[in-house]
Amino acid sequence: MFFLLTTTLLLLIPAVKPQGQVLKDTTSVRLISEGIERIYNMDFKEAEIVSAELADRYPGHPVCDLYRGMMIYWEEFPLTASSPGRAKYERILRGCIEKSEPGNYPNGEYSTEYLLANLSARGLLLLFYADNGLSNEVMPLASQTYRPLMRSMKLINECPDFYYFSGVYNYYRDAYPRVRPIYKTVAFLFPQGNMKKGIEQLELCSIKAMALKAEALSMLSWIKMHFETDYAGALPYSKELYERYPSNVLFKSMYIKNLLLLKKYDEAEHVIMGHSPSDTNSYYRAELMFFNGLLQEKKYRNRNAAKNYYKSAIEALVPFEAYGNEFTSYSYFGLSRLTEKDEEKQLKRIYRRKALDLTDFQKITFDD
Structure with a gap:
């Protein structure tokens, strides 16, 4: 659900200069492709160079806003309601929508690419709002997105x-x-x-x-894993994404989670041990606490170590607000499983209720 941007970044070229000239610039296509690869692999120094060149080549074009929005999303990953970059992210993408509304672009001949820009900016905003539980923002934007979405299906x-x-x-x-x-x-x-x-x-x-392709793979992995609980069906997609973007902490965590849901504990541990510079991401480190807790519980049968990891994960996820609910829920499920003494039955029920309240996908508990 989270990569509509790339549509525009690659399909907007040929692009429009202020004079209205259509460019068939393979250099620009290659530049944007390389920039996206850098962003997905969390290499923001190189991605920034591409951003500057895009702004120089296409001043005022929505593609520049979309690229900047994508950079903010990944540089601050996870982007939460209280993230420092939130205001800039929203401002840039809403500006992109305005630039690409019918009547605001330079030539009707280019309506398709501006429609793509419009939809991509809306998609990134909807992603941010939905992931952070901001339903009051989702509903009006979603209803306004219907018409451009229907127009795109004709293409x-x-x-x-x-x-x-x-x-x-x-x-x-x-x-x-x-x-x-x-x-x-x-x-x-x-x-x-x-x-x-x-x-x-x-x-x-x-x-x-x-x-x-990457966006479709990500979506298929998410759907198979969460909506359909087809963990084996999700694995080819999550694995391909991880192998293609090994430094992307979101894709990496999706792959690890997929392996753990399939009880492939040795493989999951191997991926966890494969470090990359982006592993310092604080959200990923919080996820690792849960992953290590599950390994201690399921593979090593070390209940005390598992409990400590789960409790640490819950604490580490607090700053991420609604975005952290998924892994906070998994950690509470873990504590509930490990709370078995008769005198702790009430605590066991409390942990499980907290887990259920925090998750949208109540079949994913790691209980089996």
């Missing part, structure tokens, strides 16, 4: 990358309100989706797309 035959948009819509329109009932009201504003068709479209995108 699906022009480029297989557009399968991503239609696939996400078809699946999430029906699946997301089931796990977050607060969004049922806004979902009724949109036509019915088709979850099976959505999966098929995302799979087509993961095979055929030029720009959105």
